[in-house]
Amino acid sequence: MSQFEAVDPDFTPEQNKTWAELYRRQLPRIQRWAASEYLEGFGPVGIPSDGVPSLDYLTSKIEPMTGWKVIRTHTRYSEADEWYSQMNRKLFLVTDYMREWEELDWTPEPDMFHDIFGHLPYFMLPRYVELFEIFAPAYLSASTDEQRESVKRLAWFSTEFGVKLEDGEKKIFGTGLMSGGDEMDRVMQPDFPLVPFTVENVISKHKVMYEHHDQLFVFESMDEIRADMQSYFETF
Numbered sequence: 001m002s003q004f005e006a007v008d009p010d011f012t013p014e015q016n017k018t019w020a021e022l023y024r025r026q027l028p029r030i031q032r033w034a035a036s037e038y039l040e041g042f043g044p045v046g047i048p049s050d051g052v053p054s055l056d057y058l059t060s061k062i063e064p065m066t067g068w069k070v071i072r073t074h075t076r077y078s079e080a081d082e083w084y085s086q087m088n089r090k091l092f093l094v095t096d097y098m099r100e101w102e103e104l105d106w107t108p109e110p111d112m113f114h115d116i117f118g119h120l121p122y123f124m125l126p127r128y129v130e131l132f133e134i135f136a137p138a139y140l141s142a143s144t145d146e147q148r149e150s151v152k153r154l155a156w157f158s159t160e161f162g163v164k165l166e167d168g169e170k171k172i173f174g175t176g177l178m179s180g181g182d183e184m185d186r187v188m189q190p191d192f193p194l195v196p197f198t199v200e201n202v203i204s205k206h207k208v209m210y211e212h213h214d215q216l217f218v219f220e221s222m223d224e225i226r227a228d229m230q231s232y233f234e235t236f
């Protein structure tokens with residue numbers, strides 16, 4: 001048992017109601033469609049179903065596993081420089097913004113449900129963190145805007161919006177899809193356009209934030225894409 005309260009006392013009943021409803025809607029989707037790595041962390045991290053979890057509670061779960069901690073930000077969408085310098089210190093920023101009830105199945109801006117439900121299970125896994133940790137050093141050592149943009153796109157289309165094949169079956173890998181019901185449903189349609197995840201393919205594709213994606217990238221092995229991206233970052 002953790003010594004911390006699982007549910008944060010600072011949030012309103014409305015916010016906890018939104019949380020509980022989002023959890024209720026996403027649970028069957030992730031059970032069916034989430035990548036094996038996500039599901040491996042989901043049970044052990046123990047995200048509460050009935051209200052917004054406290055960050056102390058979440059840190060008490062992930063820190064012993066991977067050394068990561070969560071910290072609160074009041075910024076709705078952090079600037080890349082700030083984001084990557086915190087990431088480089090194994091600090092994961094969680095916003096205090098929560099989507100409105102009308103936006104339950106899709107919110108263009110990442111909210112605390114995305115940050116926690118989408119990302120936190122992965123922080124239980126040393127193998128996943130090895131992938132997550134390649135982006136900050138690459139971003140911080142990049143010397144051109146073009147290189148920084150490439151890091152952002154590669155991170156976006158792998159960790160936030162990646163799609164995975166497991167034994168030939170399509171699975172959701174990206175955290176942005178884990179927390180967004182509508183887009184997850186669309187991506188799981190058999191005719192949703194998928195392109196192989198290669199560094200070349202991804203860095204030539206623009207990331208979209210305020211609309212759904214018209215195409216995403218698919219890979220079979222997390223370790224393989226990590227190695228490919230790592231070799232590319234070494235050319236910076």
Ligand SMILES: [Fe+2]
Pocket residue numbers: 110114115118119160175176
């Ligand atoms: Fe995210």
